[in-house]
Amino acid sequence: MGSWLIGSVATKNPRDRQLIALAGVIPDLDGFGMIPDVVRAVVTDQPNTFQFYHRYHHVLCHGCPGAILLCGLLVFFARERWRTFGFCLLTFHLHLLCDLLGSRGPSPSDLWPICYSEPILRRPIWFWKSQWKLDGWQNQIVFLVVFIISIKRAISSGSSVVEIFSNRGDSVFVKVLCKWRSTLFKPR
Numbered sequence: 001m002g003s004w005l006i007g008s009v010a011t012k013n014p015r016d017r018q019l020i021a022l023a024g025v026i027p028d029l030d031g032f033g034m035i036p037d038v039v040r041a042v043v044t045d046q047p048n049t050f051q052f053y054h055r056y057h058h059v060l061c062h063g064c065p066g067a068i069l070l071c072g073l074l075v076f077f078a079r080e081r082w083r084t085f086g087f088c089l090l091t092f093h094l095h096l097l098c099d100l101l102g103s104r105g106p107s108p109s110d111l112w113p114i115c116y117s118e119p120i121l122r123r124p125i126w127f128w129k130s131q132w133k134l135d136g137w138q139n140q141i142v143f144l145v146v147f148i149i150s151i152k153r154a155i156s157s158g159s160s161v162v163e164i165f166s167n168r169g170d171s172v173f174v175k176v177l178c179k180w181r182s183t184l185f186k187p188r
């Protein structure tokens with residue numbers, strides 16, 4: 001949602017906004033090792049150790065090489081390529097910052113570092129000892145603030161975060177928001 005907000009300010013082009021928003025979630029592609037982990041546990045009837053997930057998550061796509069490669073692939077579909085590339089890098093790095101600040105879990109000792117040069121080089125490795133929990137109150141407050149700003153932005157700009165998934169769904173959603181606003185704030 002935060003990435004969409006940045007895209008919404010950065011460009012009037014819906015395609016480029018979608019790409020900028022996608023760049024903000026795309027680092028977590030490397031968490032998909034969880035799928036073969038689950039399949040293997042089901043097929044072999046063994047407890048799931050999340051081996052692939054732990055080996056590749058925050059390693060393949062949470063660094064500078066991943067940023068250049070994935071944002072480079074995304075802007076292949078962009079209208080304004082260089083501008084979109086710059087903002088994709090921004091939202092990609094916003095994701096890394098959010099992970100560094102608040103992605104601890106599932107157990108209290110699970111600190112997630114950012115290995116910025118992985119998978120090419122092992123260093124630098126950044127971590128923050130006070131990293132808050134993924135479902136901690138800090139993240140809930142951030143979510144609430146970003147959610148309220150996104151709703152206000154949707155009403156003022158005529159497009160919402162729903163456009164990432166469906167343009168048609170977006171126009172219905174924005175119409176509903178505008179209707180609610182005119183009902184709630186009707187001049188007396």
Ligand SMILES: [Zn+2]
Pocket residue numbers: 027028062095099
């Ligand atoms: Zn992540």
